[in-house]
Amino acid sequence: MFGLPLETLMLLFGVPAAWVAFTVAFLVLTRSWTRDADESAED
């Protein structure tokens, strides 16, 4: 695909996909952090 070797494709698209999965997992697993909310104002 795109004239690139498989290893290069994995590096170009596979690694970012893994980071997306990591981020989604982080959001799901840390829902309880909302109970940390304190008095602070937000900009």
Next chain:
Amino acid sequence: MGTTVIAFLILYYATVLGIGWWAMRRGGARDLEGYLLGGRRVGPMVTALTMQSTSMSGYMFLGAGSLAYTQGYWALWYAAGDVGGAVVNLSVIGRRMRKLSQITGALTAIEYLEHRYPSPWTRLIAAGLAVFLLAVYVVAQFIAGGKGMELITGLPYSLALLIALAIIIVYTFLGGYLAVAYTDFFQSLVMLIGVLWILGAALAHFGGFAAGNAAVGAIDPSLLSVWGRDLAFEGQWGVVVGAVLIFSIGYMGWPHVVTRHMAMSRPETSRLAGAYATGWNLLFVPTPYLVGILAIAILPQLDDPELAIFNVAHALLPAAVTGLLMAAIMAAIMSTADSLLLQTGSIASRDLYQRFIRPGATEREMVFVSRALVLAIGAAGYVVAVVEPPTVFAIVIFATSVLGSAFAPAFICAVWWKRANTPGAIASMLTGAGTCITWELADLAAATTLHSMFAGLCASTAAIVAVSLATRRIAPVPPHVRQAIDKASAIGPVTPGRGGSSALALSPEAGEIAREIDARGSGRS
């Protein structure tokens, strides 16, 4: 292209200065916590983008393009870690560092380390290392700015550098974390638009991504592999792991980046900030590398590979668009340089001058010292950048590798391992920095096929674990620190630190300053 491009640049500088002035008017410098941390009220979007624009320096437009131009797709190993660097940083230490810094009343990243690992030596060693490495790092930004201005204006490099430096210093003097955060936010958007525009032009030049790769492959097929030109790095996994670690785990050791955790409005801000940062990174991080790779076929005979992206913009885009792109490049440089200069000045003045030389220094004196140091660092950086400018890539890799090796285990263990003690943290900082510097200076990466970052990080991690365990009886972690770590890890609101009893116990000088500011405020009103 002169007039149009310069008009864009002037418009850009005016906008940045306007945002900075507006942010300051909002009260960013109302008190010390406001000045250094924006009053700890920065939301997730601004946190994400100030973190990323600060992390993504002139390196992305010069060093990344150069590496890709010379080594092809091998360069993407650096992008591989970089895409996830922010979410790793925010998920691992973001929330807990925000809470622990507030509980202990720490206002700088180095002060935070002293509160967690109580000893003047912690602060002295950490501040010394940080000031040296951040100053080295900022030199790279000056060189990048000078080269960019030289290309844009046609002025000689030394004069172009002087102008770029003057603008950065004036902008830095606006001061205040809130001003820096909001200008960074704007600059991150300019950077994103700019770099995507160059990539679009490069792809249009070839008629598509596949055609571009075919043109690069026709010059040298090994450039399409993940092992570099002539497969020079084939099988060197130690170098690969180091390249990935620099910009993934390494961020957790950069004082000017982890300060962003301390300024978040709430501990949970790190969740959304992580998501926004990943989104921005997916679009931004790989792009300069891809432009550098395509530049191999667009401009195969470049004298200076660090100017690959500048020259692609020159070659393919009309002057009006080039002006926007040049503004983007200057945005990347300035958004890092202002944070580095502010952080270096803050650490040198607060963590060295006030902590060890003049504990009774007034706030006015502190500001004067901080600005004088910024000027001194700027002047020294100018001399280095003019007399013998090393490559931006070399400096950035050196400074960021040593910063990450020296500080990442100390920042991570600060919130995740209660048994990490003061001797362990000091040993970790010295061992990590020493190993990484030795690796770089002796060029041991070539001999061992291990990246300096990988070697440094392994050494500093081993040091904090081994020394903490070996000295746990003679240097136990104080009970109030263990309590603070427990509070930081627990779910639930924290008690604001500054002015609180624990904060004053841990940070008497912070309390002094707070009282002085309060007294001045009362006096004025």
